[in-house]
Amino acid sequence: MEALLRAEKLTKHYGPVLAxxxxxxxxxxxxxxxxxxxxxxxxTAIKLFLGLISxxxxxxxxxxxxxxxxxxxxSRLGYMPEHDCLPGNVxxxxxxxxxxxxxxxxxxxxxxxAADTLRHVGLFEERYRPIGGYSTGMKQxxxxxxxxxxxxxxxxxxxxxxxxxxxxxxxMLDLVRxxxxxxxxxxxxxxxxxxxxxxxxxxxxxxxxxHVVQQGDVTGFTEEIxxxxxxxxxxxxxxxxxxxxxxxxxxxxxxxxxxxEATEETYDEITAALVExxxxxxxxxxxxxxxxEIFDDVPAQQPVAQETAE
Amino acid sequence: xxxxxxxxxxxxxxxxxxxxxxxxxxxRYDGPREGRNRARLAVYTDGLRISxxxxxxxxxxxxxxxxVGIAVxxxxxxxxxxxxxxxxxxxxxxxxxxxxxxxDYYTATGILLFLFxxxxxxxxxxxxxxxxxxxxxxxxxxxxxxxxxxxxxAFLTVMLVVVWLPQIVLLIGLAFSAxxxxxxxxxxxxxxxxxxxxxxxxxxxxTSVGLAVAAFTTRRGYASVGLVGLFLISQFAAGVLGETVxxxxxxxxxxxxxxxxxxxxxxxxxxxxxxxxxxxxARDLPTAIRILAFxxxxxxxxxxxxxxxxxxxx
Numbered sequence: 180m181e182a183l184l185r186a187e188k189l190t191k192h193y194g195p196v197l198a199x200x201x202x203x204x205x206x207x208x209x210x211x212x213x214x215x216x217x218x219x220x221x222x223t224a225i226k227l228f229l230g231l232i233s234x235x236x237x238x239x240x241x242x243x244x245x246x247x248x249x250x251x252x253x254s255r256l257g258y259m260p261e262h263d264c265l266p267g268n269v270x271x272x273x274x275x276x277x278x279x280x281x282x283x284x285x286x287x288x289x290x291x292x293a294a295d296t297l298r299h300v301g302l303f304e305e306r307y308r309p310i311g312g313y314s315t316g317m318k319q320x321x322x323x324x325x326x327x328x329x330x331x332x333x334x335x336x337x338x339x340x341x342x343x344x345x346x347x348x349x350x351m352l353d354l355v356r357x358x359x360x361x362x363x364x365x366x367x368x369x370x371x372x373x374x375x376x377x378x379x380x381x382x383x384x385x386x387x388x389x390h391v392v393q394q395g396d397v398t399g400f401t402e403e404i405x406x407x408x409x410x411x412x413x414x415x416x417x418x419x420x421x422x423x424x425x426x427x428x429x430x431x432x433x434x435x436x437x438x439x440e441a442t443e444e445t446y447d448e449i450t451a452a453l454v455e456x457x458x459x460x461x462x463x464x465x466x467x468x469x470x471x472e473i474f475d476d477v478p479a480q481q482p483v484a485q486e487t488a489e
Numbered sequence: 490x491x492x493x494x495x496x497x498x499x500x501x502x503x504x505x506x507x508x509x510x511x512x513x514x515x516x517r518y519d520g521p522r523e524g525r526n527r528a529r530l531a532v533y534t535d536g537l538r539i540s541x542x543x544x545x546x547x548x549x550x551x552x553x554x555x556x557v558g559i560a561v562x563x564x565x566x567x568x569x570x571x572x573x574x575x576x577x578x579x580x581x582x583x584x585x586x587x588x589x590x591x592x593d594y595y596t597a598t599g600i601l602l603f604l605f606x607x608x609x610x611x612x613x614x615x616x617x618x619x620x621x622x623x624x625x626x627x628x629x630x631x632x633x634x635x636x637x638x639x640x641x642x643a644f645l646t647v648m649l650v651v652v653w654l655p656q657i658v659l660l661i662g663l664a665f666s667a668x669x670x671x672x673x674x675x676x677x678x679x680x681x682x683x684x685x686x687x688x689x690x691x692x693x694x695x696t697s698v699g700l701a702v703a704a705f706t707t708r709r710g711y712a713s714v715g716l717v718g719l720f721l722i723s724q725f726a727a728g729v730l731g732e733t734v735x736x737x738x739x740x741x742x743x744x745x746x747x748x749x750x751x752x753x754x755x756x757x758x759x760x761x762x763x764x765x766x767x768x769x770x771a772r773d774l775p776t777a778i779r780i781l782a783f784x785x786x787x788x789x790x791x792x793x794x795x796x797x798x799x800x801x802x803x
Contacts, residue, residue, distance in 0.1 A: 229628045250630050254522050258628040264621040268545045280531035281629045283522045292518065299515035309546060325625060330518035362517060 181243070182207055183333045183365055184228055189237035191223050191389075198223040200389040201237070206333075206367050210359050212376030212397070213369040215386035221369035222261065224386070225335045229258055242332055254283045257326030257334035261341055264322060267311030271297055271321050274310060275328050282329035289328075296328045297321075300354060316347035323354060327364070334358070336368040340375055352379045405465060407441040409449060410434060412459035421452035441465070528631040529639045536613050536643025556605040557651055563598055564655030568662020575666055590663070591680045592759035594656055595687055599752055599766065602652060602691055603720055609647070610699030611712035613640045619707040623801070637798040641700055641791075648692035656684040683758045690754035694787045698747065701790030704797040723747040724767035731770040743771030750783040 184206035191199040199220045215221045226232045227239055230246050230253070239246040242255055266274060275293035280286055297306045300320040305313070310321060319339065326334045339355065340348045356379050358364050370376050376383055377397055385393040411418055419436065422429045425448045430437045438445060453460055537543075542550035567589040574588055589597070614637070617623045626636050660680065667673035702719065703712040727746035734742055744750075746768035755764045757776060765772070771779065 231624075231627055250632060251524050252630075253628055254524055254630045256628065258625070260621065260624050262621050262624075264625050266616060266620055266622055268549055270544075273544050277531060277535055278625060278629075281528045281626060281631060283524045283527045283630055284518070285521055285523060285527065288518070288520050295515050327515070329522075362515065 182240070183242060184367070185240045186224070186227075187238050189224075189227065189239055190235045191220075191227060191232070192235045197389050199227070199234075199386075202386075202389070202391045204384050204391050204394055206365070206384075207382070208363075208365045209381035210355065210365070210379055211367040212380035212383045213367060213386065214371070214373065214376050214383055215369070216371050218388075219371075219386040220389040221371075221386055222337055223389075225258070225337050225367075225369060228335060229253070229256065254329065255332045257329070257331035259322045259326040259334065259336040259339055261337040263318075264325075265310050265318055268309055270307045271302055271310055271313075271324070272306040274321070275324055278325045279328045282331075284329050292328050292330075296324045299327070299358075300324045301350075315342055316344075316350070319343060319347070319351060320354070323351070327358065331364065334364060334366045336366060338370060339368055340370065340372070348375070355379055405441050407438045407445065407449065407463065407465055409436045409438065409453075409460070410462040411436070411453070411456075412461050414456050414458040417456035418452060418458040421456040422449070425452055427452070435462075525630045525635065528629055529635050532626070532631065532636055532639035533643045536640045537647060539613050540609055540644060540647040553605075553609050556601065556609070557654070560598055560601060560605075560651055561655045561658055563601075564594060564659040565662060567594065568659050568666065571663055572666025591656060591659060591684045592755070592761050593763070594659060594684070595652075595691060595752065595755045596761075596764040598655070599691070599748065599764070602648075603695055603748055604717070605651060606644075606648060606695035606699040607713045607716035607720075610644055610696065611703035611706075611709040611716075613644050614700060614703040615707055615709040615712055619709075627801075633798045633801045634795060637700075637704075637794060641696060641794070644700060645692060645696045648696050649689065652688035652692050653685065656688060660684075687751075687755040687758045690751040690783060694751040694783065697787045697790040697794070701794045701797075704794050720748040724749075727768040727770075731768065739770045740773045741771070743768030743774075744782045744786075746771075747786070750786045753779045754783055 182205040184204075186202050186204050189199055189202040190197075202220070202224070213221050213224065223232070227234055228241055228246050230241075230249060233247055241249055242252050244252045246252075269277075272290075272293050275296060276286075276289045279289035279292050284292060294303070294306065297303050300323055302317060302320055302324070305317065310318065313321065319342070323336070323339065326336070336355065340351050343351060352375060355366055355368060359366055368376075368379065380397050383394065383397050384391060409418075415431065415436065419429060419431055422436070422438070427438060427445065427448055428440065430439070438449065449463070539545075541553050542548075571588050571590065574586065578586075595602070617626070623633075623636075627633060660674075660677075663677070664670040664673045698719075699712075699716060702716050703709070706712050706715070724746050727743055727749070730742040730745070731739055733739075746766060748766045749768045749771070752764040752766065753771070756762060756772070757779060762772060771782075774782075
């Protein structure tokens with residue numbers, strides 16, 4: 180499959196600060212998650228691909244064109260910035276019509292596409308109201324809509340769920356997913372939340388301190404890092420011993436026992452160990468990682484990353 | 490797209506884009522993509538709409554249309570005065586009495602036109618950077634220089650209309666207050682290229698300075714206050730220096746009055762000596778220097794504006 184985005188030896192310095200260091204990765208059709216904590220280089224990578232900033236060294240290709248001098252190719256790209264980017268005194272319909280034209284769509288088509296796109300993101304009724312009066316969630320949808328209105332081949336979304344409540348977050352991720360499944364538009368979204376990426380994306384690229392530490396299919400990735408946590412009322416020592424006897428690697432964190440790299444069989448072993456230790460179970464469940472925890476487990480510059488990239 | 494197309498199904502063999510279809514939801518697009526030129530045109534058109542508050546709430550329309558109304562109103566008053574005097578006192582008396590006409594219009598309204606540029610001009614650039622909308626432009630098929638040139642031309646267009654329209658109203662008014670409008674136009678046709686030139690000087694100068702100052706702040710209000718301050722302080726400085734410094738040095742110092750450069754052109758075009766706000770001493774400079782000063786003081790802000798937007802960082 181032809182790569183939509185390709186980064187080769189991509190490096191970006193901001194003065195002494197290294198934002199991206201020799202990064203290799205590819206984005207193919209589908210929904211790709213760019214996962215990393217704040218300052219990992221996610222926004223930098225997105226801005227490089229959009230040609231908003233130039234790399235210190237290395238190369239990037241967008242839809243087969245060199246990203247640093249590809250003004251026309253941006254007709255087929257969409258971008259949803261992390262921060263505010265909307266006027267207050269214009270209606271969403273007006274704004275989208277204008278933005279479609281700036282992407283090269285003739286006015287006669289732009290107006291109907293604006294209305295259609297606003298319907299897709301669920302803002303059809305409100306489309307003639309000034310954007311200034313919208314809620315955060317509605318504004319976030321207008322931001323998505325403007326990235327979508329000109330029917331791009333690829334949309335880059337910088338932290339699309341930032342600032343949303345759990346309900347709004349679900350809706351946004353559903354919209355992202357639906358944009359791909361219903362219309363075949365590829366998307367790449369950056370996030371610092373494993374949960375967002377896991378349920379929305381087909382593939383994942385993990386950035387840490389400007390390095391690509393891992394990339395691959397989400398299913399493979401999450402299996403690999405699945406962690407189970409167990410809380411018992413008492414007899415924790417005995418439970419730990421029973422786990423160890425079964426060859427299961429567990430970590431006693433005081434209140435909870437953390438079992439990394441769990442598979443389906445691990446659950447059976449845990450149950451057996453609980454019974455054997457006669458430890459009353461309080462809670463047990465898969466652990467949704469905050470990203471920082473994953474990175475404690477995944478050493479930076481894992482050689483795997485380089486292999487998959489080349 | 491055909492009416493048979495539901496959401497999610499693209500069509501590859503339908504060229505019939507005429508059929509208006511409603512209520513379809515989002516769909517793919519295989520119509521024309523007009524790239525960079527369409528983008529430039531869209532930014533230009535949007536600039537016109539912002540200047541006049543079109544597509545925006547009522548409040549955005551108040552200031553621009555108030556200015557346009559006053560500017561045209563003054564032209565109308567000039568015409569009425571001349572017409573009334575002619576009617577009451579007799580044909581040709583108005584001209585003989587040197588009543589307000591085309592050469593006086595920019596003398597009277599110079600400050601108003603500068604104020605229009607100071608208040609409305611920054612609206613084309615500042616909010617886009619303040620609200621981050623500029624980021625959405627820069628990821629589309631347009632460069633930052635394309636963007637700022639399109640905005641510049643948009644505001645220049647608006648300024649040209651604002652400076653020329655009242656003169657045209659005045660011309661029509663004067664023509665119809667004469668007993669033979671046709672004869673009036675034949676006798677006075679020279680006024681037309683003159684006011685077009687003098688007006689163009691005001692329009693291009695105020696656009697240039699107004700947008701250059703707006704490139705230094707993301708707040709429209711700061712830009713407006715900065716521009717008014719720039720005009721007032723430079724006028725004041727030119728006034729004070731013109732009284733204290735004499736000779737050639739004083740004449741050159743007259744050029745620092747930043748509200749005067751296009752009014753020099755007005756004086757030269759109409760061959761009058763009553764338009765300047767403060768830098769009177771500069772009148773004694775050679776004509777070529779006065780014209781050159783106008784072009785330099787117009788070109789430098791344009792250069793600053795382009796430089797600011799070339800290095801625009803996001």
